[in-house]
Amino acid sequence: MSATIASPSSGPARDPRVSAALGARRRRAALIVKVACYAATALGLLLLLLILGTLFWNGASAISINVFTDVTRPPGSGGGLLNPIVGSLIQTFIATLVGTPIGLLVGTYLAEYAKNSALGHAVRFVSDILLSAPSILIGLFVYQSMVVPMGGFSGWAGSAALAIIVIPVVVRTTEDMLRLLPDTLREAVIGLGAPKWKMVTLVCWRAAASGILTGVLLAIARVAGETAPLLFTSLGNLNWSLSLSAPMSSLPITIYSYAGSPYPDWIGLAWAGALIITLGVLMLNIVARSLLRGRK
Amino acid sequence: MQQAVPISADNAPRQEPGGASPAILRRGGSGALGDAIFAGACKAAGILVLLLLGAIIVQLFIGGLDAFRTFGLSFVTSTEWDPVKEVFGAGVSIYGTVITAILALLFAVPVAFGIAFYLTELAPAWLRRPVGIAIELLAAIPSIIYGMWGFFIIVPLMSRYIQPAVIDTIGTLPLVGDLFAGPPFGTGILTASIILAIMVLPFIAATMRDVFETVPAVFKESAYGLGATQWEVVRNVVLPYTRVSVVGGIMLGLGRALGETMAVTFVIGNANRISASLFGPGNTIASVIALEFGEATMGSLKLSALLGLGFILFVISFIVLAASRWLLRSSLKA
Numbered sequence: 001m002s003a004t005i006a007s008p009s010s011g012p013a014r015d016p017r018v019s020a021a022l023g024a025r026r027r028r029a030a031l032i033v034k035v036a037c038y039a040a041t042a043l044g045l046l047l048l049l050l051i052l053g054t055l056f057w058n059g060a061s062a063i064s065i066n067v068f069t070d071v072t073r074p075p076g077s078g079g080g081l082l083n084p085i086v087g088s089l090i091q092t093f094i095a096t097l098v099g100t101p102i103g104l105l106v107g108t109y110l111a112e113y114a115k116n117s118a119l120g121h122a123v124r125f126v127s128d129i130l131l132s133a134p135s136i137l138i139g140l141f142v143y144q145s146m147v148v149p150m151g152g153f154s155g156w157a158g159s160a161a162l163a164i165i166v167i168p169v170v171v172r173t174t175e176d177m178l179r180l181l182p183d184t185l186r187e188a189v190i191g192l193g194a195p196k197w198k199m200v201t202l203v204c205w206r207a208a209a210s211g212i213l214t215g216v217l218l219a220i221a222r223v224a225g226e227t228a229p230l231l232f233t234s235l236g237n238l239n240w241s242l243s244l245s246a247p248m249s250s251l252p253i254t255i256y257s258y259a260g261s262p263y264p265d266w267i268g269l270a271w272a273g274a275l276i277i278t279l280g281v282l283m284l285n286i287v288a289r290s291l292l293r294g295r296k
Numbered sequence: 297m298q299q300a301v302p303i304s305a306d307n308a309p310r311q312e313p314g315g316a317s318p319a320i321l322r323r324g325g326s327g328a329l330g331d332a333i334f335a336g337a338c339k340a341a342g343i344l345v346l347l348l349l350g351a352i353i354v355q356l357f358i359g360g361l362d363a364f365r366t367f368g369l370s371f372v373t374s375t376e377w378d379p380v381k382e383v384f385g386a387g388v389s390i391y392g393t394v395i396t397a398i399l400a401l402l403f404a405v406p407v408a409f410g411i412a413f414y415l416t417e418l419a420p421a422w423l424r425r426p427v428g429i430a431i432e433l434l435a436a437i438p439s440i441i442y443g444m445w446g447f448f449i450i451v452p453l454m455s456r457y458i459q460p461a462v463i464d465t466i467g468t469l470p471l472v473g474d475l476f477a478g479p480p481f482g483t484g485i486l487t488a489s490i491i492l493a494i495m496v497l498p499f500i501a502a503t504m505r506d507v508f509e510t511v512p513a514v515f516k517e518s519a520y521g522l523g524a525t526q527w528e529v530v531r532n533v534v535l536p537y538t539r540v541s542v543v544g545g546i547m548l549g550l551g552r553a554l555g556e557t558m559a560v561t562f563v564i565g566n567a568n569r570i571s572a573s574l575f576g577p578g579n580t581i582a583s584v585i586a587l588e589f590g591e592a593t594m595g596s597l598k599l600s601a602l603l604g605l606g607f608i609l610f611v612i613s614f615i616v617l618a619a620s621r622w623l624l625r626s627s628l629k630a
Contacts, residue, residue, distance in 0.1 A: 030525035037418055040410025041427065044501070047494055048434050051445050058448075105341035113338055123342040125621065126349045132548065132617050133610070134555020136582050137352065140606045144355040148594060164348065171345070195327020197334035225438020228557040231586055252440045256558065259444045274441050285436045289429060 052278070059275025062268035067276075071240045072254065075263035081273050083240050087155070087249035088277075090242070091234060092224050094159035099166025100216055104205075106167065107174025107212075112200055124175070131168035138164050139229030147233060155248030158234025162223040169222055173215025177208040210291045217288035221281045227252035251277050353610060360604025362597055371604060377568040377584075379591070384601035386608055388568045392578040393609070396485060396560065397553035399574075400492035401500075405546055408497050412504035416534075417526050428505065435498035443562035446491040451563055455482025459575055478573040483565035486574040491559050496549035503545030503624070507538045544623030551617040555609060557582040581609040 066080045073079025106123065114120025142161040147153055181204055189199040205212065230236070236253035237246065251273050258270035363371055363384060374385025411431060415424055459480030467476040511534050519529045535542070565577025566587060579587075585602050592599040 026525055026528065030527040033413075033527040033530075034418060037410040037414045040407045041414040041419075043407060044411050044431050044434065044497065045427070047497075048430055050449075051434075051437060051441070054445055054449055055441070102341050102344065105338045106345050109338035109342040113335055114342065119339075119342065123345055125618075126346050128621055129614060129617050130345070130349060132551050132613075133352075134557065134582060134613055136555065136557045136585055137356065137606050137610050137613075140359070140585065140603060141352045141355050144359050144603065145351065167345065167348075195331045197330045198327060200334065221436060225440060227438070227440040228582070228586060232589055252438065252558075255440055255444065259447065259562075270444065274444055278437055278441050281436055281438060282433055285433060286429075289432075 055271070055275045055278055058268075058271035062272040063275060067269065067272050072238050072249070072269075075261065075266050078265070079269070081251065081254065081269060081276075083237070083249040084251045084254040084273065085276070086242070087234070087237070088224065088251040090244070091155060091159045091162055091230075091248060091250060092220060094155075094244075095162030095166050095223050096216065096220055098159070099163040099219065100170055102163075103167045103170025103215075103219070104174055104212065107171045107215075108178065108200055108205075110171070110175040111178035112196075112204065127168045127171045130164070131172060134228075135165060135226055136228035136231075139232040142229070143232035153233060153235035153247040155234050155244035155246065158230050158248055158250065159244070161229040161233045162226060165223050165226060165229065166219040169219035170212075170215045173218065174208070174212050177211030177215070178204055180211070181207050214288040214291045217284050217291070221284035221288070224284075225252055225277055225281050227256055231256075353607075356603055356607040356610055360600055360607045362600035363604040366597065371601070372608065375568075375570065379588070379598055382597050384598065384604075386581070386601075386605055388570055389579050389581045389584045389605065390608065390612075391570050392485065392564070393554055393580040393582070393612070396489045396492055396564070396578075396580060397550055399486070399489035400496055400553045401546060401550055403490065403493035404497045404500055404549060407493075408500035408504055408549075411497075411501040412508055413530055415501075415505045416508040417530060428502075431498050431501055433498075434494070435502070439495065439556060439558045442491055442495055442559040446487065446559060447562040450487060450491065451482035453482075454487050455480045463575070474572045475574050478571070478575045480575065481565060481577065483563050483577060484573075484575045485564065485571075485578045488560045488564040488578075488580075489574075491563055492553045492556055495556060495559060496553050499552055500545050500549040503548055504542055507541035507545060507624075508534055510541075511537050540623050541626060544620045547616055547620035547623060551613050551620060554616060555582055555613050556580075557586050561586050581605045585609075 066078065067082075068080060068085065069082060070078065070080030071083045072081065106127065110120055110124055110127075114123070138161050142157050142164070146157040146160055150157070185203065185207065186199055189203045190196070194202075230250050230253050234250060234253075235247040236257065237249040241248065255270045255273045255277070258266040258273070261267065367374065367384065371384065371386055372390070373387055374383075375387035375391075376383050376385045377388065378384075415428055415431075419427060459476075459482065462476050463478075463480060467473050508530075515533050515537065516529050519533045524532070560580050561583040564579060564583055566579050566583060567577035568579055568584075569576075571578065585605055588598070589602055592602055
């Protein structure tokens with residue numbers, strides 16, 4: 001840019017031939033970078049299409065009604081993914097049920113009570129660390145503090161590990177959404193004589209409801225595909241079991257063990273499971289984002 | 297953010313002047329008790345989150361204590377990992393973790409910058425939202441799917457076409473040749489880095505786009521007014537203005553790449569050795585924990601070594617993520 005702001009008394013701008021050459025060079029550099037950026041964006045979109053395309057290509061042929069109605073069976077004897085699907089639904093449901101209220105309260109604490117206090121900053125910092133911390137470590141933590149004392153792998157432990165992952169996602173969106181509300185709204189409610197807890201629960205939460213719901217949906221989408229924390233907690237179970245005190249099957253773990261197996265029918269089921277989980281997760285993301293439309 | 301307005305039950309009027317306000321907001325008297333309970337619950341939940349992180353650190357440390365005591369400092373530096381002789385060193389997996397994450401950033405950052413540049417300066421307004429969402433969806437795909445896709449699509453591609461071609465050309469050169477030598481298995485450090493790069497790409501691109509958008513329009517308009525091209529505006533105005541936050545966004549991607557488990561486990565080849573060639577197999581802390589956990593019995597030294605590895609990974613990620621947050625703090629406030 002130094003060439004463009006050179007003072008008129010000196011520099012190449014006085015010579016029309018030099019300045020024309022410089023201009024051409026600058027435009028050429030701009031064009032090269034521009035083309036590279038178009039290419040980068042195209043690459044990003046292409047990767048998304050490539051992954052989805054592969055999943056559809058391999059998953060669609062393996063998907064049948066059996067996948068949803070039959071339980072896992074030994075290789076070569078058919079079978080479906082009913083118990084992993086149900087196991088994933090149960091564990092994701094419990095994790096959301098436990099993690100959401102805690103995340104909601106923490107987000108409320110950060111936005112309404114501790115905006116600038118030292119404790120508030122610490123909680124915000126720690127929550128953000130948890131949001132990006134490797135999920136495999138959450139699994140190890142739950143293994144140490146639940147699986148070892150309870151003497152075995154269980155659906156409860158898997159749900160607990162997923163709940164810990166739900167919390168920071170809900171905290172982040174709840175705080176962000178509450179902070180978007182104008183303070184005049186809060187003043188109006190207090191001015192009517194309402195105590196603060198009613199202001200928060202009856203007015204602020206309601207006004208931010210769609211945003212908070214977005215956070216919950218994103219959290220569900222996040223934990224539905226989590227594999228690493230379940231390896232050491234609910235372990236996986238190839239038999240039909242709804243007991244939360246026993247090892248519990250889950251879709252990601254089943255995909256993991258089936259995809260690494262040498263049996264073509266298991267690999268087919270792994271692709272079917274991968275397609276189901278990806279479509280579910282992407283759908284949740286799109287619904288969550290459409291809820292936010294026009295808010296940001 | 298606007299300044300905090302002190303609103304609490306203490307300075308709210310206790311006496312309602314008339315009957316005009318909605319009854320539901322007033323029912324139950326002054327609400328001092330309700331306020332105390334609700335504020336207490338919120339604060340308790342906040343403290344619970346603090347305790348949670350503390351408990352994770354303490355549990356991983358206690359779990360790894362046996363291994364730390366047995367091997368001392370050599371647990372971190374030793375490259376030997378022999379479950380039969382019960383000798384465990386984290387050297388190779390720490391190396392693998394760091395090298396795959398850094399290579400992944402090397403691939404991902406230029407592409408992420410291109411996407412962020414496109415989304416903030418080049419794209420027509422109607423395309424920005426859909427393209428932005430498509431890139432963010434890339435981040436939503438679970439890591440197990442990346443692992444499977446990498447294993448069945450990228451690995452054969454690498455072993456059949458890319459690696460043989462590279463070994464025959466660059467692999468024969470002096471110096472750099474060693475980086476691309478060895479049999480074309482398809483798996484290995486380089487393949488893992490490519491998968492990791494695809495996974496962190498959307499995080500870095502989204503953060504860069506968000507921080508690029510914090511640049512005041514006046515700055516950019518002034519530069520355009522002087523006749524600067526789009527590239528000159530980004531290089532001389534946008535990047536200097538957002539430099540710190542851009543590095544923060546890259547660190548965030550690094551934090552993600554360090555702890556990634558499933559995708560890496562599928563494609564890295566899983567061998568406990570440091571090879572000069574990028575095509576050689578390796579492992580990472582997370583992949584070792586995921587793979588070897590099944591063979592570790594409760595209370596064994598091996599389990600302790602795996603928990604110790606977890607502790608090391610936690611320390612590394614904590615430092616990177618804390619640094620990222622500190623660098624991003626200015627744009628987070630905006």
